Amino acid sequence: MKKVTISDIAKIAGVSKTTVSMVFNKKDESISEETKEKIYKVAKELNYIPNFVAKSLATNKSFSVGIILPDITNPFFSEIARAIEDEANFSGYNVILCNTDNSVKKEEEYVRLLISKQVDGIIFIAGGESKKSLNLIKDNNIPFVLVDRYIDGFENFYGVFCRNYEGVAEGVEYLLNSGKRRIVFVKGPHEVEISKQRFEGYRDTMNKYNLYNEDYVFESDFTIDGGKRVTEEFIKDIDKFDAIFYSNDLMALGGIKVLLRSGYNIPKDVSVIGFDNIKISEFIEPELTTIAQPIYDMGKDSFKILLSVINEEEDIDRLHYYTPKLIIRGTT
Amino acid sequence: MKKVTISDIAKIAGVSKTTVSMVFNKKDESISEETKEKIYKVAKELNYIPNFVAKSLATNKSFSVGIILPDITNPFFSEIARAIEDEANFSGYNVILCNTDNSVKKEEEYVRLLISKQVDGIIFIAGGESKKSLNLIKDNNIPFVLVDRYIDGFENFYGVFCRNYEGVAEGVEYLLNSGKRRIVFVKGPHEVEISKQRFEGYRDTMNKYNLYNEDYVFESDFTIDGGKRVTEEFIKDIDKFDAIFYSNDLMALGGIKVLLRSGYNIPKDVSVIGFDNIKISEFIEPELTTIAQPIYDMGKDSFKILLSVINEEEDIDRLHYYTPKLIIRGTT
DNA sequence: CTGAAAGCGCTTACAG
DNA sequence: CTGAAAGCGCTTACAG
Numbered sequence: 001m002k003k004v005t006i007s008d009i010a011k012i013a014g015v016s017k018t019t020v021s022m023v024f025n026k027k028d029e030s031i032s033e034e035t036k037e038k039i040y041k042v043a044k045e046l047n048y049i050p051n052f053v054a055k056s057l058a059t060n061k062s063f064s065v066g067i068i069l070p071d072i073t074n075p076f077f078s079e080i081a082r083a084i085e086d087e088a089n090f091s092g093y094n095v096i097l098c099n100t101d102n103s104v105k106k107e108e109e110y111v112r113l114l115i116s117k118q119v120d121g122i123i124f125i126a127g128g129e130s131k132k133s134l135n136l137i138k139d140n141n142i143p144f145v146l147v148d149r150y151i152d153g154f155e156n157f158y159g160v161f162c163r164n165y166e167g168v169a170e171g172v173e174y175l176l177n178s179g180k181r182r183i184v185f186v187k188g189p190h191e192v193e194i195s196k197q198r199f200e201g202y203r204d205t206m207n208k209y210n211l212y213n214e215d216y217v218f219e220s221d222f223t224i225d226g227g228k229r230v231t232e233e234f235i236k237d238i239d240k241f242d243a244i245f246y247s248n249d250l251m252a253l254g255g256i257k258v259l260l261r262s263g264y265n266i267p268k269d270v271s272v273i274g275f276d277n278i279k280i281s282e283f284i285e286p287e288l289t290t291i292a293q294p295i296y297d298m299g300k301d302s303f304k305i306l307l308s309v310i311n312e313e314e315d316i317d318r319l320h321y322y323t324p325k326l327i328i329r330g331t332t
Numbered sequence: 333m334k335k336v337t338i339s340d341i342a343k344i345a346g347v348s349k350t351t352v353s354m355v356f357n358k359k360d361e362s363i364s365e366e367t368k369e370k371i372y373k374v375a376k377e378l379n380y381i382p383n384f385v386a387k388s389l390a391t392n393k394s395f396s397v398g399i400i401l402p403d404i405t406n407p408f409f410s411e412i413a414r415a416i417e418d419e420a421n422f423s424g425y426n427v428i429l430c431n432t433d434n435s436v437k438k439e440e441e442y443v444r445l446l447i448s449k450q451v452d453g454i455i456f457i458a459g460g461e462s463k464k465s466l467n468l469i470k471d472n473n474i475p476f477v478l479v480d481r482y483i484d485g486f487e488n489f490y491g492v493f494c495r496n497y498e499g500v501a502e503g504v505e506y507l508l509n510s511g512k513r514r515i516v517f518v519k520g521p522h523e524v525e526i527s528k529q530r531f532e533g534y535r536d537t538m539n540k541y542n543l544y545n546e547d548y549v550f551e552s553d554f555t556i557d558g559g560k561r562v563t564e565e566f567i568k569d570i571d572k573f574d575a576i577f578y579s580n581d582l583m584a585l586g587g588i589k590v591l592l593r594s595g596y597n598i599p600k601d602v603s604v605i606g607f608d609n610i611k612i613s614e615f616i617e618p619e620l621t622t623i624a625q626p627i628y629d630m631g632k633d634s635f636k637i638l639l640s641v642i643n644e645e646e647d648i649d650r651l652h653y654y655t656p657k658l659i660i661r662g663t664t
Numbered sequence: 665c666t667g668a669a670a671g672c673g674c675t676t677a678c679a680g
Numbered sequence: 681c682t683g684a685a686a687g688c689g690c691t692t693a694c695a696g
Contacts, residue, residue, distance in 0.1 A: 005689055016667045021691060030665055049472065052448040053394065054689030056385045057672045064428075064449070071414065073611070078410045082403065085431055094449065096396070097429045099417055116384040117396070117426060140381065224615050253615055260617050279405070283556050283585055284616055285592050337673055348683045353675060362681055386673035389688045667695090675687085 004046040013042045024050065056118060065306060066114035068098045068107060068133075069125040074223075074250065075278040076295060077125065080147065083299025084123055091307055093120070102127030102189075111136050121306045126151050128191040143309035147302045149194050158309060160302045160320045164194050164275075167291040167324035168201030171245060171273050174326055180243040180271060181211060186230055186255070187219040188247040195219075198247050198275065216241065220251060227254025235262060242270060243332070249274035249281045249290055256284070256331065271332040275324075286330030293324045336378040345374045356382065388450060397638060398446035400430045400439060400465075401457040406555075406582065407610040408627060409457065412479065415631025416455055423639055425452070434459030434521075443468050453638045458483050460523040475641035479634045481526050490641060492634045492652045496526050496607075499623040499656035500533030503577060503605050506658055512575040512603060513543060518562055518587070519551040520579040527551075530579045530607065548573065552583060559586025567594060574602060575664070581606035581613045581622055588616070588663065603664040607656075618662030625656045 006024075010017045015035060022028050023039045042048075056062045067084055069077045085095045096119065098110040104127065111133045114122055121143040124134070130151055137144050138157075146159035175183055185202045188195035199217070206212035215238060220230035227246055231254065244259075246252035252274030256266060264270050266286055274281060277292030301320055308316045338356075342349045347367060354360050355371045374380075388394045399416055401409045417427045428451065430442040436459065443465045446454055453475040456466070462483055469476050470489075478491035507515055517534045520527035531549070538544035547570060552562035559578055563586065576591075578584035584606030588598060596602050598618055606613060609624030633652055640648045 003689090007689080017690080018667055018669095018692080019665090022666090025691080027692095032665065035665080047471070049444060049447050051389075051450060051689050053385055053388045053450045054672090055691075057383075057389050057674085058689080058691045060672075062385065072404060072417070073407070073410050073414045075405070075407070075410075078405050078407075081429070082405045082431060085404070085429055089430075094445065095429050097413070097417055097427050098421075099414060112381060113426065115381050118383060118385045139379070224611075253612075257615055257617065279556075280585075280612060283589055285589060335673090339673080349674080350676080350683055351681090354682090357675080359676095364681065367681085383673050386688090387675075389690085390673080390675040392688075665696105669695105670693095671691085672689105677686095679683090679685105680681105 003051070004048050005051070008046060009039060009042050009048060012046075013038045015039065060118075062118045062120055063092055064094045064096055064117065064119045065303070066096045066098060066110065066117075066119045066122045067125075068100060068110055068114075068122060070102045070127045071099050072097060075280060076248070076250075076276050079278065079295045080125070080299035080302075083296045084303045087300045087303040091303075093303075093307075100127045102191075104128050104130055104133070107133045108136065115140050115142060120310050121145075123147060123302050123306060125149060126192075143306060145302050145306045145309070147298065149192055151193070156318065158305050158316070158318050160298050160305065160322075162194075162293045162298070162322050162324050164197035164324075165201040165204075167275065167293075167326075168198045168245070169205045170324075170326050171275075171291050172202055172205040174328070175243045175245070175271060175273065175332070176205075176209060176211075178271065178332065182213075182216065182241040182243070183211075184216045184218070184234060184238070184241045184244040186227070186244065186246045186251055187217060188222050188251075190219060192222075195247060202245060222248050222250060224250050224254035224257075227251030227256075228258050229254075231255040231258040235259070243273070244270060245273050247275055249276040249278045249288060252288055252290070252331075253280070253284065256288070267330065267332050273332055277327060282329065289329045289332040290327055291324045292327045294322055298322060335383070336380050337383070340378060341371060341374050341380060344378070345370045347371065392450075394450045394452055395424055396426045396428055396449065396451045397635075398428045398430060398442070398449075398451045398454045399457075400432060400442055400446075400454060402434045402459045403431050404429060407612060408580070408582075408608050411610065411627045412457070412631035412634075415628045416635045419632045419635040423635075425635075425639075432459045434523075436460050436462055436465070439465045440468065447472050447474060452642050453477075455479055455634050455638060457481060458524075475638055477634050477638045477641070479630065481524055483525070488650065490637050490648070490650050492630050492637065492654075494526075494625045494630070494654045494656050496529035496656075497533040497536075499607065499625075499658075500530045500577070501537045502656075502658050503607075503623050504534055504537040506660070507575045507577070507603060507605065507664070508537075508541060508543075510603065510664065514545075514548065514573040514575070515543075516548045516550065516566060516570070516573045516576040518559070518576065518578045518583055519549060520554050520583075522551060524554075527579060534577060554580050554582060556582050556586040556589075559583030560590050561586075563587040563590040567591070575605070576602060577605050579607055581608040581610045581620060584620055584622070584663075585612070585616065588620070599662065599664050605664055609659060614661065621661045621664040622659055623656045624659045626654055630654060 100106040126149045220226035274290040281288035432438040552558035606622040613620035
């Protein structure tokens with residue numbers, strides 16, 4: 001029951017470890033067909049499974065990457081993670097999953113762990129002001145790519161982002177064109193960069209038409225519950241509004257729930273618009289109008305970029321920006 | 333910029349590698365305070381980060397586990413995965429994520445990969461008749477625990493399951509007590525063991541009251557889309573039904589969508605009941621009545637069990653069965 | 665066409 | 681109280 005190693009194969013096949021290793025690594029141009037066949041035969045007989053840990057130590061390559069994200073339970077992140085894992089697997093890489101709950105402390109712990117495990121790269125979806133973690137990664141020369149949320153001071157590293165400002169602006173224009181004037185905006189948590197960008201898209205567009213009113217702006221978490229709570233609050237505070245722009249779909253879901261319960265008709269009494277286009281948004285009734293990010297593609301590309309950095313390819317585009325697009329559905 | 337190793341520390345601190353290793357591994361009862369302090373000081377100065385790959389090779393422990401599941405994008409699995417990762421992280425383990433899309437072939441590839449990477453254990457949510465993969469794991473002496481779906485021939489290994497039969501039976505009894513008679517049942521894919529169990533809970537309960545009618549039974553995938561498609565089908569085929577039992581929540585979501593679109597009032601015209609109690613089920617309108625599994629706990633326990641197997645503890649309960657419970661909400 | 669030897673960064677009996 | 685040496689399972693210049 002002992003694990004079979006390259007030495008066992010070498011011994012039985014009557015060759016050296018070097019030869020066996022060469023064969024398994026396809027550096028076998030100079031090795032006779034006969035020897036090769038013998039080695040493969042013995043390997044099969046013994047059910048040989050190579051030890052990647054030993055290989056990693058010898059080659060300094062682990063074929064593992066880490067993915068650091070706030071919470072895999074959030075459909076936006078699970079879709080990104082799925083895309084990353086698909087692409088990684090396709091390229092022979094494994095993915096180590098790390099949930100941070102937006103805690104900078106947890107991020108740092110995971111970074112240390114991932115470095116210890118000698119990952120070849122890290123995909124990082126920041127939960128806040130994650131500079132310390134990123135510096136750790138950088139100082140250890142680990143390739144990384146930022147996804148979705150960027151971090152001050154790391155604008156010039158690799159990243160995959162969405163034009164949040166433009167996305168929200170487009171949504172607001174659309175609402176205005178539909179005759180809405182009193183548009184509530186629910187911001188995400190202020191520690192996160194994208195919250196700011198999305199808010200500014202709203203503020204500037206409203207200002208353009210002299211309609212901006214600070215009293216219509218609220219802040220909450222990027223969760224269903226966050227959307228519920230904030231909506232419960234503001235529907236008793238402000239007397240009139242004809243549309244609500246939530247900074248992400250999850251919030252919008254929670255908000256819609258509260259609105260329906262409170263007797264609002266959507267979209268007759270109030271229009272609702274979200275951001276992300278997570279899958280569930282088209283399965284609720286009414287279907288959610290939203291600003292769609294190409295979530296799966298963003299995940300996929302983030303791994304592709306990481307891979308080019310790992311492979312030290314030249315002329316890699318450092319920053320990928322996606323333009324989200326408005327998808328009009330039942331809530332507006 | 334070269335990586336700093338234990339040898340560097342030893343050299344600078346003027347001690348041997350052995351001593352340094354001892355100190356970092358807390359096998360330091362016999363080492364003088366002075367030496368210890370010196371070593372820690374040097375380690376800090378050099379920003380030493382240990383190399384777990386080397387450690388793994390030496391100790392034959394990787395502190396990584398693999399989690400094999402159909403699709404992380406499915407809220408049921410992402411919640412389980414989250415629980416596992418939380419618990420794993422708490423115990424100093426990392427989690428390698430593997431999406432199989434229910435493909436037995438992908439499962440086997442991942443198993444091989446995980447063995448190569450020397451994982452200490454595997455949590456396996458089977459996508460079908462996964463015997464070959466499980467035998468591979470078993471033959472390589474890797475601890476594993478089955479979650480949610482069990483596999484013929486592996487009943488006596490470690491596992492965390494739900495009493496599917498009883499759960500559905502409870503739901504059906506409840507529908508019958510509410511005066512429903514024509515209860516449609518939507519099965520999951522027949523390759524999956526839990527599909528059968530859930531169906532039998534329905535069939536036997538209906539039979540008990542002489543109400544079982546094969547024409548009311550359909551089969552589809554465990555997805556939103558599966559629920560949509562099957563519902564579109566049967567609402568034109570059967571003329572009268574007063575309740576629908578979907579084998580999971582995702583299907584129910586898709587079904588509800590179609591029903592609402594087709595003008596049915598839920599629950600007035602038709603009651604709907606699901607299975608799982610994924611988070612979203614209480615955020616739709618009307619809220620979904622469902623048979624709740626303790627998803628997070630199941631994930632958590634699966635890792636705990638795995639850990640006891642890894643640590644070769646004695647008297648581990650091999651099989652954990654959870655009794656799901658009916659949660660009555662708006663769709664009934 | 666193939667092999668001996670050193671090395672990757674750790675741990676761990678064993679010795680003193 | 682501490683260290684020299686062997687070993688974990690691979691790879692890889694180098695030599696022949």
